[in-house]
Amino acid sequence: MSSRLLVRRLGGSVLVVFLASILVALMVHLVPGDAASAVAGENASPEQIQSTRERLGLDEPIWVQYFSWATDALRGDFGQSLITNRPVIEMVRQVLPATLSITLAASVIAVVIGVTLGGLAGLRRGVTDRVTSLGASLGIAMPSFWVGMLLVTFFALEFDLFPVLDYTPLTEDPVGWLHHITLPALALGLGMSAEVARQTRGGVVDVMAQPYIRTARAKGAPGGRLFARHVVRNAAIPVVTVLGLQIGRLLGGVIIIEQVFAINGLGTMAVRAVADRDFPVIQAYVLLTTVIVVAINLLVDLSYGWINPRVRSEE
Numbered sequence: 001m002s003s004r005l006l007v008r009r010l011g012g013s014v015l016v017v018f019l020a021s022i023l024v025a026l027m028v029h030l031v032p033g034d035a036a037s038a039v040a041g042e043n044a045s046p047e048q049i050q051s052t053r054e055r056l057g058l059d060e061p062i063w064v065q066y067f068s069w070a071t072d073a074l075r076g077d078f079g080q081s082l083i084t085n086r087p088v089i090e091m092v093r094q095v096l097p098a099t100l101s102i103t104l105a106a107s108v109i110a111v112v113i114g115v116t117l118g119g120l121a122g123l124r125r126g127v128t129d130r131v132t133s134l135g136a137s138l139g140i141a142m143p144s145f146w147v148g149m150l151l152v153t154f155f156a157l158e159f160d161l162f163p164v165l166d167y168t169p170l171t172e173d174p175v176g177w178l179h180h181i182t183l184p185a186l187a188l189g190l191g192m193s194a195e196v197a198r199q200t201r202g203g204v205v206d207v208m209a210q211p212y213i214r215t216a217r218a219k220g221a222p223g224g225r226l227f228a229r230h231v232v233r234n235a236a237i238p239v240v241t242v243l244g245l246q247i248g249r250l251l252g253g254v255i256i257i258e259q260v261f262a263i264n265g266l267g268t269m270a271v272r273a274v275a276d277r278d279f280p281v282i283q284a285y286v287l288l289t290t291v292i293v294v295a296i297n298l299l300v301d302l303s304y305g306w307i308n309p310r311v312r313s314e315e
Contacts, residue, residue: 006302013298020290024283025069028058056279069283078284083276088284091269098167099266101177102184102257103250109189110196110246115239117193118200122208122235132197139194144253148187148260155183165262184261188253192246199242203235210234236307244300248293 023030036053037044044052053059057068072079078088121132156164162183168176207213208231255267266285273281 009298009301013294016294017291021070021073021287022066024287024290025066026062027283027286028056028279029062073284073287078287079280081273081281082278083273088280091281092266092284092288095265095269097169098263099251099254099258101167101170101181102188102254102263102265103247105181105185106189106192106250106254107243107247109185110192111243112193113189114193114196115200118197118239119204121197121201122204125205129201132201136194136198136201139191140198142191144187144191145256145260147190148184148257151183151187152260167263167265180263184254184257184263187257187260188250191253192250195242195246196239199239200235203238204231207231207234233307237304240300240303240307244296247296251289251292 036049036056036058057065060068076089078092080087081091084091117132117135121129151162152164155161163180166180168180170177213231251267254265255271257263258265258267259271266288269281270285272278273285
């Protein structure tokens with residue numbers, strides 16, 4: 001990828017994060033009601049509300065509030081929780097591994113299942129194609145929390161193969177970690193794999209219909225080599241695009257999955273913070289997820305040139 005394109009993509013990503021940070025920093029002014037009154041409590045006196053407003057920095061000009069918050073955020077300081085008085089960054093560090101483990105495992109499941117089934121459906125236009133298309137439609141239609149409850153019912157409660165609740169860190173027990181994240185990752189990843197399978201199947205069908213593929217097959221080119229050298233790379237761009245979009249959506253879906261499996265992750269922390277109107281925690285969560293989604297989209301954009309060199313020449 002050219003340096004000009006790289007700079008342009010990075011500049012766009014930084015701009016998106018900057019604009020999002022403005023909205024995040026000013027979140028306390030955008031919610032209904034007076035944030036200081038909500039934090040101080042219903043029975044707070046005017047003096048207590050004013051003291052709370054000063055403690056939150058809400059008595060400062062808006063631009064001062066943003067500059068102060070953004071400067072601290074760049075250093076990883078999001079202040080202290082209004083409920084627990086713990087540093088927000090410590091709370092994030094405590095729960096982030098569980099969310100990342102489930103999300104990454106779900107992504108791996110989606111890629112392996114989706115690309116495999118989608119590739120087979122695109123190459124074998126018969127029973128395999130119809131069964132895969134039907135399964136993909138069902139997978140997309142089924143909500144992840146419902147899939148999670150089914151998995152808990154059969155594999156945890158009925159057959160006692162997996163634990164129902166909680167999370168074991170990877171550093172403490174790798175086997176236990178894998179045991180605990182399997183069902184949540186499946187609940188998230190199966191729906192995502194259905195969308196990946198549909199995109200992979202469509203991409204393979206389109207590539208297989210190209211004249212150069214038909215010519216190569218007429219000349220007796222081996223199917224495996226033909227698929228590896230030509231079909232995979234040319235069909236990969238739409239698949240990578242949908243992967244980037246789906247991984248971003250996983251950060252929303254994992255909130256519900258963590259509730260189903262009683263896992264103390266980033267989503268659970270965000271839900272509690274919203275219920276308690278714990279603004280520093282909410283701000284940290286929104287900014288962190290924004291940075292993750294922007295970074296994923298940036299990686300997807302940069303991967304286009306590596307997957308298909310023609311994309312580089314068209315930029």
